[in-house]
Each structure stands twice: as structure tokens, then as C-alpha cells.
Amino acid sequence: MRYMLLIYTKEDEMARNSDQQRQEIMQGHFKVMEETRAKGILEAAEPLSRTNTATTIRLQNGKPLIIDGPFAETREQLAGYYILDCKDLDEAIGYASRIPTSCGGTCGCIEIRTLPGLPSAVPTNEAEAVTSRNG
Numbered sequence: 178m179r180y181m182l183l184i185y186t187k188e189d190e191m192a193r194n195s196d197q198q199r200q201e202i203m204q205g206h207f208k209v210m211e212e213t214r215a216k217g218i219l220e221a222a223e224p225l226s227r228t229n230t231a232t233t234i235r236l237q238n239g240k241p242l243i244i245d246g247p248f249a250e251t252r253e254q255l256a257g258y259y260i261l262d263c264k265d266l267d268e269a270i271g272y273a274s275r276i277p278t279s280c281g282g283t284c285g286c287i288e289i290r291t292l293p294g295l296p297s298a299v300p301t302n303e304a305e306a307v308t309s310r311n312g
Contacts, residue, residue: 178262178263178264178265178266178291179220179260179261179262179263179291179292179294180260180261180262180263180266180269180289180290180291180292181258181259181260181289181290181291181292182258182259182260182261182269182272182273182276182287182288182289183255183258183287183288183289183290184255184256184257184258184259184276184278184285184287185253185254185255185256185278185285185286185287185288186253186254186256186278186285187252187253187254187285188227188228188254188256191256201277202277205275205276205277206222206276206277208275209222209259209272209275209276210222210259212272213259213261213272217262218261218262218263219259219260219261220260220261220262221258221259221260222257222258222259222260223257223258224256224257225255225256225257225258227254228246228254228255229246231245231246232244232245232246233245233246253285253286256278256285259272259276260292266289269289270289273287273289274287
């Protein structure tokens, strides 16, 4: 089963970390990435840019409303993610518990969600859509 591990942290506190603290956090990530890559279950892992670079699109009266910044104000911000193909939730929890979320002496959190995938056949044109509806 594929799992997405969403990393939440406090950006303002992370910015106050020393160079040594930031290096220790990165080393923690590298350890998890190296182990999961060696097991063949790492599909992706990347940090995200700070929320002040985000753009949010919200539909309002059927038209897109473009907003600078994240979707909602929260105490913690989405900082990055991993996508792992684990045998079960327990394995995903094991890796998530080793991912650094430290910031300013406090901890963020990791949210784990399954990635169920898309349907295997998505019609690419109207003729295929009619054929698939009529069986």
C-alpha cells in the first residue's frame, strides 16, 4: 500500500534554528530516505517552500479566486512529504516516527494517508466515454 507522510512543522520556529540544528534535522531525513530507498519503498520525498510562496485557488461563484499564501492559517505548516510503498500502516508509522519535525525545541507532526491511486481507465475522448458508459 502506498502512503503519503505529510510533515507539519512551525516555520517561524524552524527559521530560528541554528545551522547545526538544521544540519541535524537534514541528517535525520537523509537516514530515513537512505533506508527506505535501500528497501525499495521510497517513491518520493521533498521539502516544500515556505508558505509565503504559496498560492491557493478557491472557486467562488464558479470562478477561480487566486489567493497569495496557504489555504488556512494554522499553528503548523505543511513542510514536506514522503511517499512510501509500505506493506502496512504499522510499517508507515515506524518510518513516520523517525522523520524529524523539530522546530525551536518543540515537535511538529506527521500525517499519514493512503494513496489509493486513480481509476485504471480514464476516457481520453467523448467516443471512449460513450463506449465505457454503454459497456
